[in-house]
Amino acid sequence: MFKFNKKQLIRFTALLAAFITLSGSIVIIRTPGLNLSRYPLAFLAGIRREIGGIVFYHRNLVRNEILDKEIDFLKQKIRELNDIYAENQRLKGLLEFKQKTPYHVVACRVIGRSPDNWMSLVTVDKGSNQGIRRGLVVITYAGLVGRVTETTPSASKITLINDPDFSVSALIQRSRQEGLVSGTLGAYLIMKYLPKDADVKVDDAILTSGLSGNFPKGLSIGKVVEIGEEFSGLSHYALIRPVVNLSAIEEVFVIIP
């Protein structure tokens, strides 16, 4: 069906060589391309938000009622915790503990998402001009979101925790059992290499262990929803539902060390 004569073959080879060269130089083209698309993307992100509000109106209504109840409960909790905090401050003063430096964060707005189904990433509206650089950790109020993988002066790409390329050393809050959490490109994460006798239960909270890269210890990752045996039969795995709804994030914070 696809027959070529000599002239066409030469032309085809030249074209192929040009395409390969262009493909190799994508990193150079990416920066102006992203800068150029920043404003239309921010506009479309707003439209996406509005459409989402209309499409998921009833779900949002129900969620709002649940959240209202949760707010009342949390207000009560905050009051209790404020008492404990005040007591803690007093005791710290007494023991002359050094005040630990809190995270310095840069707030970013999500303006774009992954163009295909083979990677899980988002584009945010802040870049190297705001101090963001490759490898920095990204969070929300709820917990861990991902890691910065690419930056331009005014935009950055963040690989989310459900990307298969992403992995972080984690531990089970209750039993302190360690494991490696990776992405599955779906709604769940997987915690691998758990020994067969590991103390893990459904609903256990998973936190970062602080052993890998820039990830601070104690960031919330998710909750265990299922435990199973690895195909090899040598170890167990745990499926984790992330605490952050990755498909609906609109604002994130990049931790600047």
Place this chain on the structure above:
Amino acid sequence: MRGILYVPFIILLGLFQVSVLDICKVWNVKPDLLLVGMAACGVYTSSAWALSLGLLAGLWKDIFSAGPFGVNTLLFSLWSLALVKLARKISIDNYIIFAGTIAVITALDAILTRLVFLYFGKVVSLGIFLRILVLETAYTAAASVPLFSLAKMIHEKSR
């Protein structure tokens, strides 16, 4: 110069692909609008324009992707070249044939993309790969029908 009318069409599809389209995800999978757009434009433009639009669609997709190699720039250009050759042999100007062609291209594109990523050390388990492959192929083929109509409309209005 009718092909130039499809440039904003491709750019808009790319912007939709990375923003609004996320609402339409089914089991975390969304259709590849740029691939459909590139193929639909290829049906109604000359070979040179089809190739240029394929290259533009690939570049546009790679700008929003991550990784050191622009695999879509290469593959989309090759798909548009193959489509131009195929269109000379059979008529793709039909909804069912177009959707079928899109399904085949989407599946091949997914397999080749995975192979390239595998070469760069990005491993996806077979189960996840098959889930995305099947869903993406079906979803993209289904989404190709309205987009094909849109490309046809642009073609007819510009005549």
